[in-house]
Amino acid sequence: MRGLASRRPPPIRWIAPAILLALLAPLQGCGDRGPEPAPAERRVSTQAATVDESRAPAGELVDQPGAPSPGEWTLPGRDYAGTRYSPLDQITTRNAGDLRVAWTFSTGIPRGHEGQPLVVNNTMYLVSPHPNIVYAIDLRNPGGPLKWKYHPPTDPAARGVACCDVVNRGASYADGKIVFNRLDNVTVALDAESGKVDWETKLGDISRGETMTMAPLVVDGRVFVGNSGGEMGVRGWLTALDLGSGKVLWQAYNSGPDKDVLIGPRFKPYYDWLKGEDLGVKSWPPDQWKRGGSTVWGWVTYDPELDLLFYGTANPGVWNPDMRPGDNLWSTAVFARDPATGEAIWASVTTPHDEWDYDNINEHIPVDLVIDGKPRKALLQFGRTGFVYLYDRATGQLLSAPMYQHTNWATGIDMKTARPMEVPEKKTHEGVNVTNICPASTGARDQQPAAYSFRTRLFYSPGTNLCMDYKAGRTAYIAGTPYLGAEVVMYAGPGGHRGEFFAWDPVAGKKVWAIPERFPVWTGALVTAGDVAFYGTMDGWVKAVDARTGAVLWKFKAGSGLIGNFMTYLGPDGKQYVAVYAGVGGWAGAVALGLSPEDPTGALGFVNAMKDLPDYTAPGNTLYVFALP
Amino acid sequence: MSSRFPERLGLAAAVGLAIALAGCTRGAQGGEGGVPGGGLTRGEQSDTVPGVQPGIVPEVVLGHVSNPYADDAGAIATGRQLFVGFNCSGCHAAYGGGGMGPSLRDSLWIYGKRDAQIFSSIAEGRAYGMPAWGARLPDELIWRLVAYVKSLGTEAEPEKPPRHAADKVMKAPKPRRAEG
Numbered sequence: 001m002r003g004l005a006s007r008r009p010p011p012i013r014w015i016a017p018a019i020l021l022a023l024l025a026p027l028q029g030c031g032d033r034g035p036e037p038a039p040a041e042r043r044v045s046t047q048a049a050t051v052d053e054s055r056a057p058a059g060e061l062v063d064q065p066g067a068p069s070p071g072e073w074t075l076p077g078r079d080y081a082g083t084r085y086s087p088l089d090q091i092t093t094r095n096a097g098d099l100r101v102a103w104t105f106s107t108g109i110p111r112g113h114e115g116q117p118l119v120v121n122n123t124m125y126l127v128s129p130h131p132n133i134v135y136a137i138d139l140r141n142p143g144g145p146l147k148w149k150y151h152p153p154t155d156p157a158a159r160g161v162a163c164c165d166v167v168n169r170g171a172s173y174a175d176g177k178i179v180f181n182r183l184d185n186v187t188v189a190l191d192a193e194s195g196k197v198d199w200e201t202k203l204g205d206i207s208r209g210e211t212m213t214m215a216p217l218v219v220d221g222r223v224f225v226g227n228s229g230g231e232m233g234v235r236g237w238l239t240a241l242d243l244g245s246g247k248v249l250w251q252a253y254n255s256g257p258d259k260d261v262l263i264g265p266r267f268k269p270y271y272d273w274l275k276g277e278d279l280g281v282k283s284w285p286p287d288q289w290k291r292g293g294s295t296v297w298g299w300v301t302y303d304p305e306l307d308l309l310f311y312g313t314a315n316p317g318v319w320n321p322d323m324r325p326g327d328n329l330w331s332t333a334v335f336a337r338d339p340a341t342g343e344a345i346w347a348s349v350t351t352p353h354d355e356w357d358y359d360n361i362n363e364h365i366p367v368d369l370v371i372d373g374k375p376r377k378a379l380l381q382f383g384r385t386g387f388v389y390l391y392d393r394a395t396g397q398l399l400s401a402p403m404y405q406h407t408n409w410a411t412g413i414d415m416k417t418a419r420p421m422e423v424p425e426k427k428t429h430e431g432v433n434v435t436n437i438c439p440a441s442t443g444a445r446d447q448q449p450a451a452y453s454f455r456t457r458l459f460y461s462p463g464t465n466l467c468m469d470y471k472a473g474r475t476a477y478i479a480g481t482p483y484l485g486a487e488v489v490m491y492a493g494p495g496g497h498r499g500e501f502f503a504w505d506p507v508a509g510k511k512v513w514a515i516p517e518r519f520p521v522w523t524g525a526l527v528t529a530g531d532v533a534f535y536g537t538m539d540g541w542v543k544a545v546d547a548r549t550g551a552v553l554w555k556f557k558a559g560s561g562l563i564g565n566f567m568t569y570l571g572p573d574g575k576q577y578v579a580v581y582a583g584v585g586g587w588a589g590a591v592a593l594g595l596s597p598e599d600p601t602g603a604l605g606f607v608n609a610m611k612d613l614p615d616y617t618a619p620g621n622t623l624y625v626f627a628l629p
Numbered sequence: 630m631s632s633r634f635p636e637r638l639g640l641a642a643a644v645g646l647a648i649a650l651a652g653c654t655r656g657a658q659g660g661e662g663g664v665p666g667g668g669l670t671r672g673e674q675s676d677t678v679p680g681v682q683p684g685i686v687p688e689v690v691l692g693h694v695s696n697p698y699a700d701d702a703g704a705i706a707t708g709r710q711l712f713v714g715f716n717c718s719g720c721h722a723a724y725g726g727g728g729m730g731p732s733l734r735d736s737l738w739i740y741g742k743r744d745a746q747i748f749s750s751i752a753e754g755r756a757y758g759m760p761a762w763g764a765r766l767p768d769e770l771i772w773r774l775v776a777y778v779k780s781l782g783t784e785a786e787p788e789k790p791p792r793h794a795a796d797k798v799m800k801a802p803k804p805r806r807a808e809g
Contacts, residue, residue, distance in 0.1 A: 160720070160758010163729055206758075231719075475716065480760055482719025482729070489793050590727075596734040598782075599726020600793040607726060608793050 062087060062454040062529075065304045066219070071570025072120050074173040076215040077449065078567070080302040081366045084451035086568045089529040090576040095628055096532050096544040096553040102577060102627040103144055105137060110619035111593065112563055112585020114448075115170030115215060116524065117623065118178070119569035119579075123147055123192070125173065126623060129585070130159055130166035130183040136195055140572045148195030155206060158184035161480065162211045163231040163604070164587035169299075169447070170215040170565075172223070175243060179223050181212035187225050187241060199246030203227065203239055207480050210234050217300040218243060219309075219339055226296020230314040230359065231604070233483030236295030238311060238335075240342060250342035254313045254330045255280045255292030261330060262342045269346050270396040271417050274329075283327040283352075291477055293317035294331040298361025298447045303377070306394055308336045308345060310379060312360035319357055320472035320485030322430040327352035332360040334381065334389070336396065346396030348418050350385055355428040356409060356470065357441035357486075357604075358384040363449045365459075366393050369507055371400075380506050382450055382461050384443025385420065387413055390506060402509035404502075405444030405463060406493050409437050428486070433471040440468035440490040442520070442587065442606065449565060450504075451525040451533065456547050458512060459504040460533045462521035464588075465493035466609050488605030498609065501525070501535045501543075503550060513550030515543075519613065522588050523580065524565025536562030536580060538589060539616035542624065544578075558582035560620020561589055561613070577627045583620045584613070592617055686743060696744040698776040706787045708777025711770055715762070724790035725781045730759065734781045747775045 066080030070087045077084050091099065107113070107128040118125040124137040124144070131154035136147040159166050162183060171180035177189045177198055185204030190197055203225060204210035209232025217224045223241040227234060235256070240249040253260040257278045269275055276282070281289055294313040301310045316331030318324060332351045337344055351358045364381045371378070371390075379393035386407030390400045401413035409427075410420040428434050442464055450461035468490045475485035492498045497516035505512050519538035526534040531547040538561040544554040561584030568578045584592045590603035591610045600608035698704035712718055712725075720730035731739060740750045751771050754761030762771065780786045 156756045157758045160730065160760065162758075475719075476714065478716055481716035483716075484719050487723050489791075491793065594732060594735070594737070595722070595727035596732040597726070599722050599724040599732075599734060599790045601723040601790070602726035602732070603722070603728040607722070607728075 066302065068120060073116075073118050073567045073569055074120050075217065076116060076170045076172060076565075077299065077301065077363065080217075080219060080304060081452075082299055082301045082363050082449060083365060083367070083454075084449060084524065084526050084565070084567075085453055086526065086528045088568055088570060088576045091528065091532055091544075091568075091578065091628060092530040093532060093546045093553060096530075098628050099544060099554050099556070099578070099626045100629060101556070102625045104625065105135070105144065105623040107133065107135065107581075107583070107621045107623065109133065110583065110621045112165040112167045112589055113581035113583030113621065114167040114563055114565070114586055115581070116565040116567045117579055117581075118171060118173050119567070120173045120192070122572045124569075124579070125171055125178050125192070127168045127171050127180045128621070129168055129583070130154055130162070131156070132168055132180065132182045134171070134178065134180065134190060134195070136192070150190055150195045150197070152182055152186075152188060154182045154186075155184040158182075158206050158211055161206050161209045161229070161232055162213070163228070163482070165585040165590055165593065167213055167563075167586055169213055172216050172218040174218040175221070177243065179216050179218055179243070181214060181216060181225060183211050183213065185210055185212050185227070187212070187216060187223065187246065189223075189243070189246060201241055201246040201248065203248075208232075208234060209480050209483075214297050215299070217302065219302050222249060222339055224300045224309060224339070226298075226300065226311065228295050228297040230293035230295045230297075230317065231319075231482050231484060233291035233293070233317050233477050233479070234295055235290055235292055236313055238296045238300070238337070238342070240339065252335075252337060252342040252344070253280075254294035254296070254333065254335070255284070255289040255316075255328075257281050261344065262337070263344045266338070267344045267346070268395075269348065270398075271348065273417060273419075274347060274349065279327075279329045283329045284324060285326065288317070288324050291317045291483060292328065292331060294333070296361065298359070299363035299449060301364055301366060302339065303366040303393060306377065307339065308393065309339045310334065310336055310364040310366065310393065312362060312364060312381065314359040314361050315357045316354050318475065318477070318483050318485050320430055320475060321353060321355040321428055322472060323474070323485060325353070328354065332358060334360060334364055334391070334396075336393065348391065348396050348398060350383055350387075350389065351420060356437060358443060360384065362443075362445060362447060365450070365452055367452055367506070371507055378506070380459065382445045382459075382504075384439070384441075384446065385410070386439050386444040388504065388506070388509065390509075400509055404504065404511065405465060406438050407444065428470045428472050430472045430474060430485075433469055435469045436467050437470055438467040438493055439464065440466035440609070441470070441488060441604065442466055442490065446522070446587070448522050448563070449524040451527040453527040453531070453533075453547055455529060455531060456503075456527075457505075457507075458547070459506060460525040460527050460535075460547065461502060461504060462523060462525060462535060463500045463502055463514075464520040465495060465498055465500065466490045466520065467493045468605060484604075487601050489600045490605045490609040492609065499537070501545070503533075503547070515545065515550055515552070519561075519610070519616075520588050522563040522586060526566035526568060526578070528568060534566040534578060534580070536564075536566070536582070538563065538584060538613065540582065542580060542582075542626070556624075556626070558620075558624055559622050560584045561592065561617040563589060571627075575627055577625050579623060579625045582622050582624055584617050585619060589613060593619060686741065686746070691743065691745045694745040694748075696748070696772050696775050696779075698772050699744065699779070700785070701776060702785065702787075704773045705776045705780045705785055708773040708775070708780075709787045711774050712777055715766070717774070724788070725778065726790065733778050744775055744779070747778055748772065751775070
């Protein structure tokens with residue numbers, strides 16, 4: 001079907017209603033995806049900067065609450081929903097093959113580069129891995145000279161408690177400030193013009209094994225920050241800071257009594273087993289909730305219409321499940337919270353009494369879909385578990401949970417309770433080596449985020465195809481050291497390819513196309529109005545693909561493997577640029593940072609699955625920026 | 630080390646003292662760290678200072694310390710138990726291959742490979758996040774850990790890492806295309 005691929009101009013008599021339709025409703029993709037949704041009221045983005053009409057992309061502007069002007073990128077996922085969709089369309093399926101490097105920049109820190117740069121007011125902002133140097137690049141001048149650089153006094157000892165390389169997942173920009181997290185638990189706001197520190201707020205302590213790696217989200221003058229340390233027996237939380245002063249507005253823990261978890265009269269979980277008092281205490285052995293993991297090291301998203309924040313929580317602390325009988329709430333959960341007060345509005349849990357380290361911190365993307373003929377305010381997440389969770393984001397009802405990768409620890413999700421239907425042979429226990437569990441603890445996908453196209457109505461996601469052996473054992477809690485109690489070894493899943501990049505139809509609940517890769521795909525996706533999707537591989541290939549067909553349009557071999565997230569922007573010259581870091585590392589790439597391949601348990605078992613990675617790539621630290629000639 | 634050079638001495642006096650001390654200690658160093666060829670005696674005029682050799686730690690600095698449990702199989706086995714029991718395996722992996730912390734099996738010793746240097750790393754911790762265990766573990770236990778760490782990758786290693794079935798990295802299947 002040609003659909004939008006057709007470039008013939010429409011007959012004159014259709015133009016007026018076509019423009020009206022374009023203004024009132026999202027553009028239809030190929031094929032019949034069901035009845036058109038009722039035209040939505042056109043909401044103006046509250047953060048929209050002045051749009052330069054001469055540079056506005058052809059075609060309609062999709063409503064992306066929280067997004068800046070089309071050529072800028074001010075939040076980690078571009079908009080509040082984290083769609084990572086760009087309205088820029090100079091780069092298309094026809095000309096993407098002509099892309100070439102426009103310029104590069106080295107951060108100087110040869111560790112894993114996750115996250116994405118920001119572009120606002122013709123300035124690009126980068127945050128490096130620890131020690132988290134922030135660079136501001138002046139895009140108006142040839143070669144992109146530095147406008148300023150901020151090298152914070154980040155504690156070197158923080159590297160010793162960071163589980164999965166010393167990555168940073170990026171900053172947010174709002175009200176003239178660049179806000180980011182230091183690995184040593186300090187949230188920092190810099191003046192975007194001068195690079196001077198506006199405020200710093202210390203929220204955690206490395207002596208408790210805490211670190212911070214996530215990208216803060218800023219909404220309406222509030223900064224939302226989460227901690228890391230689920231492998232260190234840390235107790236996880238989401239904290240709101242005032243953007244102006246850095247003062248703590250509220251803090252919601254994800255385990256413990258309701259008063260700490262900010263569960264009160266407004267909390268209305270959809271499922272009965274989640275209703276009750278102090279479940280965050282009762283679902284643990286005494287006091288074990290204090291080391292309950294459930295950290296917030298992934299992505300926070302927001303729906304301004306329902307005024308709800310969405311985020312997921314990590315694994316329940318110690319990896320030996322026999323040391324924590326009970327459902328271990330609120331680990332591996334998804335929360336919807338009121339951004340003003342932090343009060344929990346609803347929650348659901350993906351692996352109660354998790355036995356596989358299936359953190360639930362992957363991004364939850366709010367998207368309006370038509371399901372069974374009904375328009376739904378949905379929320380979609382690619383779970384570590386191997387299932388795609390599609391919720392009603394107003395109520396927390398799970399609408400569907402199809403499998404998207406080879407999965408054998410559960411046969412499916414019980415739609416009456418949202419609980420998994422577990423396979424007894426794959427449950428892990430102390431002293432037992434359970435073999436061939438799929439997916440491995442990295443999940444069918446980890447934090448590396450997907451993108452959603454309003455044009456194709458498809459999601460574009462990185463994926464991982466690994467299985468594991470998991471042997472739990474007794475361990476002691478020593479603050480500041482790992483609290484694991486499990487020996488894990490990972491290896492390739494069925495098919496032998498360890499990763500893939502795929503397009504997912506959220507309504508049909510299936511993949512539309514998939515590109516297998518040798519290594520896990522660990523980059524965050526980007527999709528544009530030019531119908532081009534971007535991803536990269538851990539052995540260093542940057543790829544542009546046709547968003548409709550999955551055909552690879554262009555590829556480029558970068559200096560190091562890629563684990564960062566793509567973004568795109570308009571330069572001062574009015575041209576579209578695509579940027580991504582190339583610097584291998586992270587949890588998946590740890591072996592390339594000098595670990596010994598003969599110990600298969602290294603990097604929580606990842607070393608065994610990636611022994612050959614150093615044959616393909618070495619550490620790097622370069623930002624690549626691509627453009628058409 | 631700064632205690633060797635009283636602060637009130639001027640630079641020239643400090644240099645002279647260093648030359649004299651280098652001459653005095655040369656014999657004690659044996660083949661390591663000694664300056665080959667001409668040495669200087671007290672009172673001789675010279676404008677050179679005997680060299681310091683990066684990577685070589687003179688015995689006088691280490692205080693002639695060595696591991697009382699070197700090559701002791703029982704101590705190495707105990708060291709293995711301590712390695713797991715105190716969560717060393719959490720950072721350095723179950724067989725020392727590394728993860729959050731560096732590999733202890735490879736030939737790169739960031740802070741030195743002498744027993745006393747490894748002892749120091751464990752007891753005093755290191756700037757990039759190795760915790761200091763000296764207040765929690767008595768020396769006799771730390772020396773056993775040193776013995777275990779030195780055994781990694783050698784015949785003396787008490788529990789060798791398992792060989793895992795080699796992954797079969799098969800040819801990637803053809804990409805699945807969009808329908809229609």
